[in-house]
Amino acid sequence: MEIPVNVSLDLDNTLNCGQTFRWHKKNEKWYGVVNRTPLILNYDPTQSLLEVQSIGEEINGETLENGIIHYLGLNDSLQSIKGNALKQVEKTHPDFIPLFHEIVDPSLGIRLLRQDPWEMLVEFLLSTQSNILTIKKRCEKLAGFFPENQVFIKEEPFFLFPSIDQLRHLEVDDFQSMLFGYRSKWLKELVDTIDIRMFKTLKNMPLEQKLNYMTGFSGIGYKVANCVALFGFSDFRAFPVDVWISRFLNQYFGVTGNAENLMVVGQEIFGEFCGYIQEYIFYYIRTRCR
């Protein structure tokens, strides 16, 4: 199947900018799973065509095509998001305008994915104090623990992300064997105590309620909860503050503080789509600022 793409799309950096951990590229094609549907994606920017291989017929009750359009955020107007944030920057920090363009313009094909909130919660709990390569290996380790979740497109294997019921059957030692370290007990406690139906209702609640609920679990602090809100619940007012963003805000705005304080700073500077801008800043720091 082929999907015509008539908006800007930087698929490589969308799938490789730290918002998702289980996509991998081989021979110019991307391999990954969206909800319970394995996909092979091959984007040709010169033709603006997205070639899709799959064994599934639908994603989350939608047609394959609509499901992929939704997942990739192809309906997001990146120009509007930039314009909205720029207006806010002009009001609050006009001296930052040149750097704002320098950061955002090269990123206007990077899109925030609509990922599964449960998978985001588990994966970002495992992300603490680790680099992205290590996080990716952990996520693969966890998914690969369940051979019954393996599916194929032709000869190519994929693992569906484990459900909460599957994870409930594991012990702390199982997680230790996957080298999750001190995160093992956090994950065990999470799967034992979370009310997954309650968790899913956060989708329609304000950011503050999302954060309040999620930070109630051990191992889920403000940074991780913001990542889940942004990448799992598509709440663009979320503003995750990790060591990179913290250093950036300190360097260019002279502010310091914890993840909660700096989240508010980011919201004030960049406005209601600050989560999108946060991702562009993260990409900028890690590709052009080192």
Add this chain to the structure above:
DNA sequence: GCCCAGGGGTAGT
């Protein structure tokens, strides 16, 4: 060997 990583919990101020 050393330092860092998409942090968070906790005890001591």
Add this chain to the structure above:
DNA sequence: ACTACCCATGGG
């Protein structure tokens, strides 16, 4: 409320 320190482990 703020700080210092610890946590397990892999990668550069």
